[in-house]
Structure formats: C-alpha cells, structure tokens
Amino acid sequence: MMSKLSNVWVFSDIASRLPEVIAGGVQLGEKVSAFVIGSEDEIAKAYSLGATHVYYLGEKDTSKIIEDYAETMAHAISNGDTNTLMLLGATKRGKALAAKLGVQLNAGVINDASEVTVADGVTAKHMVYGGLAIGEEKIVSPIALITIGNGVFEAAQADNSKTGEAVSVSFIEPKAAIKCIERRAKQGESVDLGKAKRVIAIGSGIGKQENLQMVADLGAALGAELGCSRPIAETEKWMERERYIGVSGVMLKPELYLALGISGQIQHMVGALGSQTILAVNKDKNAPIFQYADYGIVGDLNKVVPALISAFKG
Amino acid sequence: MKIITCYKLVPEEQDITVKADGILDTSKAAPKINQFDLNAVEAAVEIKALVGECKITALSMGGKALDNPKARKDILSRGPDDLTVVVDEKFEHLLPHQTARVLAAAAQKNGFDLIICGDGSGDLYAQQVGIQLGELLEVATINAVSKIVSAQDGTVTVERALDDEVEVLEITLPAVISVSADINEPTIPSMKTILAAGRKPVTKLSAEDLEIAEIPALVESVSVLAPKQAERKQIIIDGDDEDQVAEFAEHLRKALK
Numbered sequence: 001m002m003s004k005l006s007n008v009w010v011f012s013d014i015a016s017r018l019p020e021v022i023a024g025g026v027q028l029g030e031k032v033s034a035f036v037i038g039s040e041d042e043i044a045k046a047y048s049l050g051a052t053h054v055y056y057l058g059e060k061d062t063s064k065i066i067e068d069y070a071e072t073m074a075h076a077i078s079n080g081d082t083n084t085l086m087l088l089g090a091t092k093r094g095k096a097l098a099a100k101l102g103v104q105l106n107a108g109v110i111n112d113a114s115e116v117t118v119a120d121g122v123t124a125k126h127m128v129y130g131g132l133a134i135g136e137e138k139i140v141s142p143i144a145l146i147t148i149g150n151g152v153f154e155a156a157q158a159d160n161s162k163t164g165e166a167v168s169v170s171f172i173e174p175k176a177a178i179k180c181i182e183r184r185a186k187q188g189e190s191v192d193l194g195k196a197k198r199v200i201a202i203g204s205g206i207g208k209q210e211n212l213q214m215v216a217d218l219g220a221a222l223g224a225e226l227g228c229s230r231p232i233a234e235t236e237k238w239m240e241r242e243r244y245i246g247v248s249g250v251m252l253k254p255e256l257y258l259a260l261g262i263s264g265q266i267q268h269m270v271g272a273l274g275s276q277t278i279l280a281v282n283k284d285k286n287a288p289i290f291q292y293a294d295y296g297i298v299g300d301l302n303k304v305v306p307a308l309i310s311a312f313k314g
Numbered sequence: 315m316k317i318i319t320c321y322k323l324v325p326e327e328q329d330i331t332v333k334a335d336g337i338l339d340t341s342k343a344a345p346k347i348n349q350f351d352l353n354a355v356e357a358a359v360e361i362k363a364l365v366g367e368c369k370i371t372a373l374s375m376g377g378k379a380l381d382n383p384k385a386r387k388d389i390l391s392r393g394p395d396d397l398t399v400v401v402d403e404k405f406e407h408l409l410p411h412q413t414a415r416v417l418a419a420a421a422q423k424n425g426f427d428l429i430i431c432g433d434g435s436g437d438l439y440a441q442q443v444g445i446q447l448g449e450l451l452e453v454a455t456i457n458a459v460s461k462i463v464s465a466q467d468g469t470v471t472v473e474r475a476l477d478d479e480v481e482v483l484e485i486t487l488p489a490v491i492s493v494s495a496d497i498n499e500p501t502i503p504s505m506k507t508i509l510a511a512g513r514k515p516v517t518k519l520s521a522e523d524l525e526i527a528e529i530p531a532l533v534e535s536v537s538v539l540a541p542k543q544a545e546r547k548q549i550i551i552d553g554d555d556e557d558q559v560a561e562f563a564e565h566l567r568k569a570l571k
Contacts, residue, residue: 014478065481067456091477092458099445100455102411108532109411111441128438128538130327133338135438136536137409176454176489182482186475198570222570230328247327248349248436256569267328277569278546279562285552294547295565299554307559308566 005118007031009077009086010051011097013066015042017089019155022049024087024148026156028118033080035073036166037066043166048158056166065180066093070100071172078105082142085122090147098145108139111147122146130247131270191225191242198224198256201245201272204231205261205282205301209238214305215260221312224258229268245271261301264289281305315368315467315487318421318429319358320447321351321389322413323379324437336539345379347389350432352500357462357493358430359393359501364465370394371424375416377406381518390511391503397514398424402521410438412529414446419524421451428470429490433457441492448490456483457492 008029012018018034025032034051036042038060046054055076057069077086086101088094090112102109113124114134122144128135139146193199200219206212219226226243233244245252246268257275261282262268269292272278280293281304290296297304325343333339355372362368372394374380380399390397400420408416421429429451431444441457448455461473463482474481475494485491503511549565551558 065456065483092474093476095441096445096457099442099457100449102442102532103414103446103449106530106532109440109442109446110533112439123536126439129330129338130436130439132327132330132332133336133538133540135538138534138536139532140534141530141532175452176486178454178456179484179486180481181471181484184480184482186479222566258566265328266332267330273543279566279569281562285550290548290550292543292546294549295562295569296548296550297554297558297562298550298552299559303554304559304562307556308563311560311563312567 003118005029005081005083005085007033007081007084009033009035009084010088011035011073011086011094012089013093013097014089014091017091018046019049019157020151020153021087021089021148022046022051023153023156024116026050027153028085028087028116035069035076037069044163045158047162047164048160049156050159050162052164054164054166055169057169058171062183063180065178067096067100068174068177069171070097070104071174072169073097074101074104075172076169077101077143084142085118085144085146087116088145088147090149094147098147102145105143105145107141107143107145109145110137110139113146113148114152116146116148116152130267131251132247132266191240193225193227193243193245193250193252196225196252196254198222199227199245199252199254199275200224200258200260201227201229201262202232202260203229203262203268205263206232207261207301209236211301212238214309217309218305218312221309222258224256227252229262247271259289259293260305262289263287264292315361315365315465316425316427317358317361317368317370318373318424318426319351319355319370319394320417320429320431320444321355321372321374322348322435323374323376323385324348324435327436332540336542338538338540345382345385347385348432348435348437350434350436350495352392352432353493353495353497354430354432355389355392355394356498356500357459360462360498361428361465361470362393364462365467369396372397373399373417373420373424375400375405375413375420377401377403386516387508387511388503390514391508392501395514396516398517398519400519400521400524404521409533409535410440410443411446411532414443414450415529416521416524416526417443417447418450419526420519421447423519423524427487431490431492433492433494444490444492451488451490454485454489455491456485456489459491459493460497462497
C-alpha cells in the first residue's frame with residue numbers, strides 16, 4: 001500500500017549524496033523541494049537531478065556551520081504542507097541537522113535508514129544492537145525526518161533539460177550559533193574494511209602473535225585486507241580497532257571473506273554475513289562458523305595457511 | 315565549570331542471543347555502561363584537567379538497573395564527582411526523543427555549563443539524543459566532536475571530524491556536545507578509584523521529581539527482528555592432508571574469480 005506524499009524536502013551537505021536524496025524524494029513525493037547552499041551551479045544541478053522546487057539559502061559562508069541553517073529550514077518547512085518528509089544523507093552533519101529540526105518542528109527522526117516507506121505515516125528500517133537486528137519504526141508526527149544510508153536509493157541521473165528558478169530564503173539567526181574558526185580537509189583515510197573486496201579475518205585460533213606474519217603473507221597472495229574478531233583487537237590488541245569485524249565494529253560487504261581460527265559467534269558473524277562467499281578454516285569441526293560458511297576446512301592453521309600461500313603465491 | 319556527562323545502561327552485546335523467530339533475547343545480558351558514553355566521561359575528565367575548578371556530574375535515566383550499586387560504582391570510578399539517576403519503570407524502553415526530554419528536565423534541575431554525550435547507544439544507535447537535548451535546552455549543540463582543543467570558563471574549542479573535512483569550532487557555554495568514539499581511549503578504573511567511587515554522592519530522582527511536561531508521541535517502534543540469513547553451501551572438508559587442503563584451495567580459487 002505504498003503511496004506518495006504531496007511534497008518531500010531533500011538536502012545533502014555533501015554534493016555526491018545529492019543524487020540519492022533527490023531520487024528518494026522522487027520516489028516518495030509528488031513534488032521534491034531541495035534546499036541548496038552554495039553556488040548557482042548547484043541550483044541547476046538540483047533541478048537537473050529531478051528537484052521540482054529549489055529553495056536557495058545562499059552561498060557557502062565559511063564562518064557558518066551547516067547546522068546553523070536549521071532555523072531557516074524549519075521555517076520554510078513549517079510554511080509548507082503539514083504532512084511531509086525531509087530526507088537527508090546520513091552524514092554527521094545530516095544527522096545533526098535532522099535532530100535539530102526534529103526538536104524545532106516537533107517531528108520524529110530516524111537515522112541511517114536502510115529502507116523508507118510511505119503508507120499511513122512514514123516507516124523506516126535501521127540497524128540496531130550493533131547489527132544483530134533491524135529495527136522498524138514509524139514516525140507518527142506530521143513531519144518526518146529521515147537520514148538515509150549510502151545506496152538506499154539508486155542515484156538520480158542528471159538531465160540538463162530540466163531547469164527552474166530558485167526561491168531565495170533569507171537566513172534566520174540561530175538561537176545559539178557556533179563559530180567555525182577553521183576548516184580543513186581531512187587527513188588521509190585510514191583502512192576502510194567496509195569497502196574491501198576480499199577480507200581475511202583472524203580470531204583467537206591464530207594462537208600467537210608471530211602467526212600474524214603468515215596471515216599477512218596470505219593476504220598479500222590473495223590481495224585481501226586483514227580484519228579480526230573482537231578479542232584480537234580488544235584483549236590481545238594485535239590489530240587496530242578499525243579492523244575489528246562485528247557488533248559495534250565493521251560491517252563487511254566483500255566478495256570473499258576467509259575466517260581463520262574464528263569460532264563464529266553471532267556477534268562477530270553479523271559483520272561478515274554480507275559477504276558473497278564465506279570460507280572458514282578451524283580445527284574444531286563443531287565451531288559455529290561452519291554453519292555460516294560456503295566452504296570450510298577442519299584443520300590446523302599452521303598447516304593450511306602455508307599450503308594456501310604456496311598455492312596462490314605469484 | 316559544571317559538567318554533566320550522560321550515559322545509558324545497555325545490555326552486554328556479547329550475551330544477547332537470537333531466538334529462532336528472530337527476536338533478540340537480552341535476558342542473559344547484564345546491563346553495562348554504553349561503550350560510547352565512556353568516551354563522553356573521559357572527555358569530561360580531560361576538560362576538568364584543563365579548567366581546574368570543575369565538577370562533573372554523571373547523569374542517567376532508565377529502569378531499575380540504575381539502582382544496581384555495582385553499575386553506579388562503575389560510572390563513578392571513571393571520574394565523575396557525583397551521580398544523578400532518574401529511575402522509573404516507564405523509562406525502561408524509551409525512544410530517543412523521549413529520552414532527550416527526560417534528560418533535559420534533569421539537566422535543568424541540576425544546572426550545567428556543558429553537557430557531554432556519546433555518539434549513540436549500543437542498543438538503538440539512534441544518534442540524536444545529544445543534539446535533541448541541546449536543542450530542547452536552547453543552547454549551542456553539536457555532534458561528532460573528535461578532539462577537545464581548549465577549555466576555559468565560558469567557552470570550549472573543539473575539533474569536529476566530518477565525512478569530508480575537519481571543523482575547528484568555538485562554542486560558547488552553556489552547550490551540549492556529543493563526542494565521537496575516536497576522541498579518546500577511556501581509562502580503565504583502578505582498584506583505588508573503584509573503592510573511592512563507593513563514597514561519592516548519588517541522587518536518585520523519580521519521574522515526579524522532574525515535573526516533565528507531557529512527552530509527545532513522534533515515533534513508534536514497530537519491531538526489532540534479526541534479519542533472515544542467506545543460505546550457505548556448507549561444503550566442509552574434514553581434515554588437513556595435502557589433498558584436502560588442495561581441494562579447499564580449489565574452492566578458494568573459484569571464489570576469487
């Protein structure tokens with residue numbers, strides 16, 4: 001019983017996420033009203049992607065933070081249809097803005113939505129308990145605020161024949177502004193396992209720290225990133241926290257996931273279940289990991305891993 | 315400076331099991347301090363070291379688990395000078411907008427210059443209570459704080475690591491900030507601080523003490539269910555002889571393509 005709202009508001013603080021939020025707006029609303037902060041080009045971009053109305057908040061002002069536009073947006077939204085939804089990208093700024101708007105508009109907020117439906121009210125799903133479960137919540141206030149994760153809506157394609165005039169919106173001073181005294185590009189990314197195509201993960205079964213070298217060699221031979229279970233990162237501290245897979249850790253989506261000496265508790269597995277193919281090496285044939293594996297071998301890591309290295313080396 | 319650091323007790327995630335129907339069983343999971351809130355407490359301790367004259371109050375609301383002396387000692391052993399808990403059965407499973415309203419009432423009663431929250435909670439991970447709290451209190455509020463640069467009476471300067479850039483922000487107090495998990499490494503309490511924690515003052519408030527205005531119904535929880543698992547081939551080779559490893563390597567080779 002999917003229906004459409006008469007108007008959906010959209011905003012993205014990051015240009016690359018705009019095509020997705022607009023696509024969401026097109027799917028869920030008859031009209032799509034985009035807030036734009038930035039150059040005139042960005043107004044044209046919003047129209048070309050499918051926005052039917054653009055509300056222009058002006059050029060970027062480096063001393064202002066995006067969140068200080070909350071009052072301005074809330075004012076525009078409250079002047080429109082009462083039954084409405086605003087979609088934002090699930091960025092740090094998107095979430096801060098959504099929460100501020102939630103209080104200002106007395107509206108329900110759901111972050112990191114993986115699915116959004118409009119029926120009688122707006123319903124969204126998002127991960128809870130570190131990935132052990134999916135929570136489904138329904139926003140019952142007239143205005144709904146939702147930040148969406150990457151890839152929830154297929155990005156809208158630009159069509160330059162679609163154009164329009166923007167409505168200028170004047171800035172409303174926030175009650176308590178925050179002063180931005182410096183802004184700089186982020187320093188080089190650290191490892192992002194969530195984007196790796198192949199991942200080898202180690203668990204307590206690895207035995208001793210010296211064995212990490214042979215795992216690194218296998219990783220090099222397979223072109224795989226290395227990850228681990230919680231005890232390896234938190235108790236042994238043999239790997240950084242960014243490499244820990246599972247509840248409150250990294251959620252993987254690789255083509256291949258190879259588990260070495262990991263027993264396979266659900267708290268770890270939730271991070272690995274998004275893998276296309278799961279392989280496991282474990283000496284205990286009753287280890288739960290084998291229930292989640294496509295291919296497994298019951299054996300000694302010290303025998304299996306070196307044999308795999310020689311089988312795959314250059 | 316008067317700092318409040320908010321925390322939530324959540325079920326120990328390692329002890330949560332998933333039942334066949336997809337419902338989570340938290341009955342064997344003991345309540346523990348939400349991991350992200352330990353970063354908030356540590357940030358408060360860090361600010362106290364910068365400003366000298368400073369009192370840290372830990373604040374939580376929830377159900378009966380907050381009465382547990384061990385859980386109280388646990389939070390107090392991490393640096394707060396005192397503790398305020400708002401306990402009511404009906405606060406057991408609140409949604410974020412409700413939690414923010416209860417905390418706002420408690421913070422107003424206590425008084426504050428700065429409130430520090432974690433990035434989210436390990437159970438619902440709604441990531442909005444801190445900002446909503448600041449907004450309800452009508453003070454400056456921001457999330458994703460990744461570093462405390464300086465602190466003095468009246469202002470704090472912080473760094474904020476965003477998806478694409480880092481902002482350095484000067485925040486006039488009173489304010490509410492939410493800190494990210496990478497802001498610090500929470501200190502593990504020593505035996506001495508654990509013993510001292512038992513002597514720190516605790517204030518217990520009820521819902522009535524706070525005179526909270528009616529909480530609006532903005533969101534309803536529909537369900538919390540474990541996702542269905544994908545079918546796996548489960549081809550398991552029992553043994554690590556040369557031939558068996560070669561067979562496994564062959565499966566691995568195919569999966570690499």
